[in-house]
Amino acid sequence: MTDAVAPAIAIHRPRPPLSRLLWPALLVATIVLVSLPNGALPGWMTKFPAAWQIPIAAWISTFMRWLMEVASFGLFTVRDLFRAVAWVLDLPLSATKAVLSEGIGWGRGADAVTIAPAIPWFSALIAGVAAAYAVGGARLAVLIGAGLLYLAVFGQWAGAMATLASVLVSSVLGAVGGLLVGLACVRWRGVERAVAPLLDLAQTMPVFAYLLPMLILFGFGPVSAMIATIVYAMPPMVRVTMLAIRAVPDEIRELGAMTGCTRAQLTWRMLVPSALPALMVGVNQVIMLSLNVVIIASMIGAGGLGFEVLAALRRLDIGAGLEAGIAITVLAILLDRFAQALALKTGRAPDRDAGARARRKLFLRSAFALAALLWLAAAAWPEIARYPEALRLSTAPYWGELVRWINLNFYATLDAIRAFAFLNLLAPAKRFALALPWVWVVALVAVAGFRLGGWRLGTGLAALALAIATTGLWQVAMLTVYLCGIAVIVATLIGVPLGVVAATRPRLWRAVETVIDLLQTLPSFVYLIPIVMLFRVGDFTALIAIVLYSVAPAIRYAAHGVSQAPPTLIEAATMQGCTRRQILLRVRAPLALPEILLGINQTIMLALSMLVITALVGTRDLGQETYSALAKADVGKGLVAGLCVAFIAIIADRLVSAAAARTKRRLGLAA
Structure with a gap:
């Protein structure tokens, strides 16, 4: 290539010679430090002294014990408060599970009374295909139908419905919570400054790390797993909400002000509807992240396909684990495509053909009515609700x-x-x-931060590295x-x-x-x-x-x-x-x-x-x-x-x- 193109690619002033030698010199110094014999450096440089360490882990454990065993608000304890919250959150989760996987009734164990079974696979298939056709057309309907049929044919229906129930409730709560927090961040800069580091921590901290606090606060079971899932999946919705609301054109805000809208009316009747297509992208991210942690959440009682994959890993059963894992993948693809189609539909203008709209509504109602009738038939004759064993397939062996x-x-x-x-x-x-001596690593982080982003970045990153050492x-x-x-x-x-x-x-x-x-x-x-x-x-x-x-x-x-x-x-x-x-x-x-x-x-x-x-x-x-x-x-x-x-x-x-x-x-x- 001739020199005529090169200036268009990169136009910049050459760095000073000393600047070019900085990183090679640091690399040589690092190799020399690592190559030094034991004892050549002071002990405090190679191993962080125990006297300088901060017992944060012990402090946190002590605080959690005090919180759950001693702390109270007079009439009730903190434990009672969190258990009450868990009971409230369990209501939508139990209702969704009753419809999709467990059956409608009351009681547990030997005292359980079932008045209606969970929706059978054929009713769910009909309803799912109809909803997909109404939202995304024939191609999406075929995809949804094929995916749901796969779950039934390969014997993954029960686990998939339990997982779907948990993901749906987690996604709804995560999306609503993320929307409200994002709106608060847009309205009050102080809230945004306070929430930003928490979002960074929630997205970078391993889910394993906050499974245990959820378990202690809310008890063992699917509710704790659901709350951990919400904490993990909500940050993208918060960030998307802030970007989407701030991207709404100024003309819409001015129109709201001219028509006398209150702040609440401006938010919920103008800004949120205008940003709805972008907000649906955040909802899609919440769904995908919720599915991403179903296996980890199964460690504290989530159940479903995640538990089946985890059990297969423990016994090294590649066939069972792969089939359950593929079922999670199929579920993720179906939810992703449906959410994308819904986002596109919200961004399009309504169909002006009244006849076409009426036909779609009639088709949708007819399909749902047929699914409901078949559900009633399954309640009367439970044996027809089960997918025939003779028609099941498996690639596990x-x-x-x-x-x-x-x-x-x-x-x-x-x-x-x-x-x-x-x-x-x-x-x-x-x-x-x-x-590598810890002092040298902290210094390298500080120098890298200073060179790339200035003294604030260098100081902040060095403080984080030092915090790890403490x-x-x-x-x-x-x-x-x-x-x-x-x-x-x-x-x-x-x-x-x-x-x-x-x-x-x-x-x-x-x-x-x-x-x-x-x-x-x-x-x-x-x-x-x-x-x-x-x-x-x-x-x-x-x-x-x-x-x-x-x-x-x-x-x-x-x-x-x-x-x-x-x-x-x-x-x-x-x-x-x-x-x-x-x-x-x-x-x-x-x-x-x-x-x-x-x-x-x-x-x-x-x-x-x-x-x-x-x-x-x-x-x-x-x-x-x-x-x-x-x-x-x-x-x-x-x-x-x-x-x-x-x-x-x-x-x-x-x-x-x-x-x-x-x-x-x-x-x-x-x-």
């Missing part, structure tokens, strides 16, 4: 046989791969991470950084080149997109079952699972960045005689660098969330700390370990985001 065949024929090869990776990659990286979990945190770092590097080396190459090849991109869609919708626990059966437990198994789960953003963002290169630059490069390869490597890829960095940022976030789940396969990091705290009912230990994971995620997020913003400015893509 074949998956188990496949893994056994691979182990029988390739065990030596797989074991050699695992040993080679551990000895030549994982073990050296672990030794390097554990040998908890006494520094060594465990470095194990988290080591394994997450290796996984992110591997995912980046795979994902970025694949995204860059696939972006300009539509057929290849369609194939790649199908694979990464499957990886993102398949529950993360499902990855672990075949990997554990092939490679046994350990860091290498965790590495493979993390890479599979986190590689999708690296691919997507790289492909998006490459495909969004300005056509004028592509045309200029073509006129200069550049080949397709030169345009890709010297024009598209450099311009895509900010997007690639954002993709790496998302890869880090997913890697950290998956790292906590891999505690089930024997890792010894912060994920194991949170998981063992859940098993031991040590709420302080679990929350502190979760906070450390959140701090690591925030440090990585701020550094990579600052690097992306700086790269955009350097490339002339931002002011």
Whole structure:
């Protein structure tokens, strides 16, 4: 490529020579520090002194015991208050479960009286197809029908309906709660400043960390799992609400003021309806995140498909786990497509053809009436409500046989791969991470923050790193950084080149997109079952699972960045005689660098969330700390370990985001 195109790609002043030498000098200094013999550095630099540690975990555990055993409001205790809240929240959940999975009645156990069964599969199929046709047309109706039929044919109906009930109630409460909090943030800046760090913590702290507080406060059962799900899934709705309401045109606000609307009328009759299509995107995110934690929530009584996947993982039953996991994926796809169609429908103008509207209403009412009549028939003859056993299918035995065949024929090869990776990659990286003095790591974080975002960023990130050290979990945190770092590097080396190459090849991109869609919708626990059966437990198994789960953003963002290169630059490069390869490597890829960095940022976030789940396969990091705290009912230990994971995620997020913003400015893509 000639020099004529280069200035259009990156116009910036060269950095001073000393600035260029900063990072190589720090790298050399880091290697020298790690290579020093034991005892060469003062003990307080290599291991955070116990006298300086803050017993936050003990304080939290003591506070929780006092809160649940002593604290009261006079007439009732705090425990009574939380149990009352749990009882109230259980009402919609129990009602939804009664309709979808358990049957309508009263009482429990031997005293249970059922007056009507749960909606049978054929009634739900008819109602679901009719609703899908009314919202999204024939194509969506076929998809919904095929998905629901799959759940019945493969024997996953009961678990899917229990999961659907929990997800529906969690999504409604999460969406409404997120909408109200988002509106409060828009109205009062002080609320936004107070809520922003809580949103960051809720999105970066592992779900394991706050399962135990929910369990202590609300008791064991589906309500605690539902509340944990809401806490995890609500932040995107809050952020989308703030963006959507603030994006409403000023003309609408002025119209409301001119017509004499009160603040409440302006909000609920003008701003919210105008922002409804964008708000539906937030609702969709709440649904997807709720489905993402159904397996984790099953640890404290959520039940459904999540419990079936978890039970299959415990007994290493790949067939049963995969079928239940695919059922969760099918449920996620159906809810996602329905929510997207509903969002599009809310953004379209109403159909002016009165006859067509009347026909659709008649069709919908007729379908619901037919579903209700069949439900009544199932109540009278319960045997017809069950899907015939003779017509059920299962692929579970074949998956188990496949893994056994691979182990029988390739065990030596797989074991050699695992040993080679551990000895030549994982073990050296672990030794390097554990040998780093905590003082030096905090200093590196401060320097990186200062160079990328100024003194405020550097000081804030150094404070977070120092906070990790004060908890006494520094060594465990470095194990988290080591394994997450290796996984992110591997995912980046795979994902970025694949995204860059696939972006300009539509057929290849369609194939790649199908694979990464499957990886993102398949529950993360499902990855672990075949990997554990092939490679046994350990860091290498965790590495493979993390890479599979986190590689999708690296691919997507790289492909998006490459495909969004300005056509004028592509045309200029073509006129200069550049080949397709030169345009890709010297024009598209450099311009895509900010997007690639954002993709790496998302890869880090997913890697950290998956790292906590891999505690089930024997890792010894912060994920194991949170998981063992859940098993031991040590709420302080679990929350502190979760906070450390959140701090690591925030440090990585701020550094990579600052690097992306700086790269955009350097490339002339931002002011």
